C-alpha cells in the first residue's frame with residue numbers, strides 16, 4: 001500500500017462494522033488529525049494520516065475475550081497494563097491487523113500506541129493520540145477548554161497539557177498512569193520531542 005489509500009472504502013468498511021457513535025468518532029478523529037497537522041505545520045502524508053484516524057478504533061467494539069485471544073494467538077508484545085485491562089488491547093490488535101493488510105509502518109505504529117501514548121509512537125502517533133482526546137464529540141471536554149488547549153504553541157506542549165488533564169482524571173478514579181504513559185509524560189515534561 002505504497003501509493004494512495006482509498007479512505008472512502010475504509011469509511012464504508014467502518015460504517016458497516018462499527019456502531020454509529022464509534023463511526024462518528026472515527027470520522028472526527030480523522031478530521032482532527034488533519035486539523036492538528038495543519039495548525040502545527042506537521043509534514044505528514046495527509047492521506048495516510050486520514051486513514052490512521054479512521055482506522056484507530058477499528059476493533060474497539062470487540063469484547064475483551066476476543067481481543068485477548070487475538071493477542072495470544074498472534075504473540076503480540078504488550079504492556080503489563082494491556083494484559084490487565086483488555087479493552088486497551090484494541091490498539092495493538094488493530095495495529096497488527098493493519099500491518100498484515102499492508103498499511104504503512106508509521107500508521108501502524110501510531111495506532112499501536114494511541115491508547116496509552118509512548119515515546120516510540122512517532123509524529124503521526126502524537127497527532128493521533130491528541131486527536132483522539134480532542135475531537136469535538138468528546139464529552140469530557142467543553143468547547144472553551146478545548147479552545148484553550150489548542151492555543152498550545154507546540155504539539156509536545158499540547159501533549160503535556162492533555163496528559164495533565166488525564167492525570168487528574170485518573171487520580172480522581174484512584175488509578176495510576178501506565179508505565180509507558182508516565183515515561184512519555186516525563187520525556188515531554190523534560191523538553192523531549194517526538
Ligand SMILES: [Fe+2]
Pocket residue numbers: 056057060090091114115
Ligand atoms: Fe482507541
Ligand SMILES: [Fe+2]
Pocket residue numbers: 025029056057132
Ligand atoms: Fe478513539
